[in-house]
Amino acid sequence: QVQLQESGPGLVKPSETLSLTCTVSGASITAYSWTWIRQPPGRGLEWIGYIYYTGTTKYNPFLSSRVTMSLDMSKSQFSLKMSSVTAADTAVYYCARDITGIWGIDFWGQGTLVTVSS
Amino acid sequence: DIQMTQSPSSVSASVGDRVTITCRASQGISNYLAWFQHKPGKAPRSLIYAVSTLQSGVPSKFSGSGSETDFTLTISSLQPEDFATYFCLQYKSYPRTFGQGTKVEI
Numbered sequence: 086q087v088q089l090q091e092s093g094p095g096l097v098k099p100s101e102t103l104s105l106t107c108t109v110s111g112a113s114i115t116a117y118s119w120t121w122i123r124q125p126p127g128r129g130l131e132w133i134g135y136i137y138y139t140g141t142t143k144y145n146p147f148l149s150s151r152v153t154m155s156l157d158m159s160k161s162q163f164s165l166k167m168s169s170v171t172a173a174d175t176a177v178y179y180c181a182r183d184i185t186g187i188w189g190i191d192f193w194g195q196g197t198l199v200t201v202s203s
Numbered sequence: 204d205i206q207m208t209q210s211p212s213s214v215s216a217s218v219g220d221r222v223t224i225t226c227r228a229s230q231g232i233s234n235y236l237a238w239f240q241h242k243p244g245k246a247p248r249s250l251i252y253a254v255s256t257l258q259s260g261v262p263s264k265f266s267g268s269g270s271e272t273d274f275t276l277t278i279s280s281l282q283p284e285d286f287a288t289y290f291c292l293q294y295k296s297y298p299r300t301f302g303q304g305t306k307v308e309i
Contacts, residue, residue: 089246120299130290130301145298179247187253189237189294195246 087112089180089194097174097201103167107180107194114138114156118183119163120190121154123176131176135183136163170201205229205293209302216281216307224276224289224305231271232295238267238276241288241304250289251276281307 093105107119121133134144136154144152153166167174177196184191206229216222226236238251249258251267254274264279278285286309291302 122299129303132297132299132301134298143297183294183299185294187235189235189252190292190299191249191252191258193239193246193248195244 087182087192089182089192091178091180091194091197093197093199095198095200097170097199098203099171099201100169103165103170103174103199103201105165105178105180105197105199106162107164109161109163109182112182112192114158114161114163118185119154119156120181120183121165122179122181122193124179124196125173125176133165133167133178172201175199175201204298205232205296205300207291207293207300207302209291209305211305212303213306213308215309217309218281218283220281222278222281222307224278224291226269226274226276226291226302228272228274228293228295232293234270235293235295236267236269236274237292237294238265239290239292240285241290247290278307 088110090108097103115138118135118137120135124130136142142154151168156163177198179196181190181193208227234254236254239247241247250261250265255267266277268275288304288306290304
């Protein structure tokens, strides 16, 4: 069974950088697109972007200037960094696997709440 | 971006009821539509992809239909474990976009 688990600080100060890691088990990270999604309190899900196993990335334009994703195949992990955070970046952050093609997103992590506050 | 409009935002139902949830896309997405179930504190669970294909292990009480812009998730004979939030996802194009979710309550 494929499992994903997010980890990282639950509290980040405004203007600092949010850093999260997703650890994948039960599947090889050397395939597919590895995706970050978030849900601000009381709002809908927002797709942040993905990193393909080759290292190619694609970000949502509304966040692309602040987002960087990376892969660590040796640890079966992928990561998200978001710079210059504000309170509007407070959200539950999810990692997920996107098979692309007709299959889409199949497995998700349970999410981690990140609060931006001083 | 493709906008996904999901309705209703919540529905009250009883065990044994049939529930229908709809998603409308702002432009045609062919059959690149998936449905998920989400319970608090848990990972969202994929139920259906490609409009109507059940993920492995998903019971047949879940069914999906539609094409291009109008899609439906039907849950027949609700059971206690089905009370959750359901949302749709379009993956025809980037950025991926989601419906706002439907909370199925007792």
